[in-house]
Amino acid sequence: MSEGNKKKYERPELTKVSLRPEEAVLGACKISGGRGAIGNDCNATQCRTLGS
C-alpha cells in the first residue's frame, strides 16, 4: 500500500454507554391488550417498569 492510500490514524476512543436494567429486564407490566391476563399484573409489588 502506497503512502497516499494509507488510512489516517485515529486514536482509539473510550465511550460510555448507559444501560438501563429496568428496561432491559422484562417485567410483568407491559401494556396489556387483553382481559384476564395474569402475567400483566401491573399492581404487582415486583413491578418496576411499564416497559415501553
Add this chain to the structure above:
Amino acid sequence: MSVCDRVVPTSTPIETLRLDLGGASWELRSFTDGLRIEVDGRTAEFVNRQCERPDAIIDISWGGEFWEPGPVLFDAGPWRAYPAGDGIQFDFFTHLLGPAAYRRAVFNADFTFGQILLNRRLLGNLGAYYPFEYPLDELASMHRLGRGAGVELHSCGVAIDHNSGFLFVGHSGAGKSTLGKNWVQHRQAPILSDDRVVVTKGDKGYRIHGTPWHGEAGLARNASVALKEVFLIQHGDRNQAIPMKPTQAATELFARSFVPWYRADALDFTLAFLQQLAAEIPVSTFHCLPDTSSVEYLERHHAH
C-alpha cells in the same frame, strides 16, 4: 432423563395455535382439559393460519405440584430463570396467586421445543387462558434469537413502502410511539411495533419484524420488511440526522437490545450481529421534533 422428559403428554392435543413471533412460527399444543386457549388482544394479530412447519413447538399441560427447581440463574421478580440440562426453565409468580409459581416453562437448548406447565390448583378454574402470555412469549423469543436467529431492539419499526422500512431505536421516553403515530397520521404507514422490533438477517439481507409487544401508541402488526436504515432517536429542537460510525452505532444499539444478560453465548452473538449490522446498514442519530415534520424530513433526505 432430561428435565424436558419429566412431563410428556401422550395423547393428541385438544387444541393447537400457531403464532408468528419475531420471524419465527411457534406452535402451541394444549393438553389442558377444561381450559381453552384464549389469546390476549395484542396477540390476536399474530395468530398464523398457515400450515408450514413451525420453528418451535410448545406443549401445554396441567402440572400438579411443581418439582423443586435448581439454583436460580436469574431472578427478575415476576419470573425466575433456572438452568435445565442444556436448556432453561422459567417460573412465573404473581402476588395475586400467592408465593407458588402459577406457570412453569421448560425449553431445550435451541428453543425448538418447550413445555408449559400450568399450576392446576391456581389456574384450574379459569376456563380460558393464554398460556404463552407475556412475559413468557417475549422471553422465549428473546432467548431463541440469542441462539443465532437475530436481535430484538427497543424500537419502532415503520414500513415506508411495501418492501422496506426504517427502524427508530430508543430507550423509554425517546419518542418511539410519537414517531410511530406521526408516520400513521402523515403517511398512513404500517407500524410493525412502536416499542419492540426483531431484526433478522437472511440471504436477502436484514429484515425487521413486527411483534405483539407494543408501546404506548398500541401499534403492532404481523408483518416484516427489509431494513433500509436505522435511526437512534432523541429529542431535538430541529430535525437532523447525523451518520454514526459503525463501532459507536453497534454499542448504542447493544444498549437498546433485549438479550438474556445471563447467557454469555447470547451476548457474544448479539454483539457480533449488531457490529455486522452497523457495518452494512446506515445508522444515524436522529434529533427530531415531536410532530410530522420529522416524517417530512426523513422522506426528503432518506427515503430514496
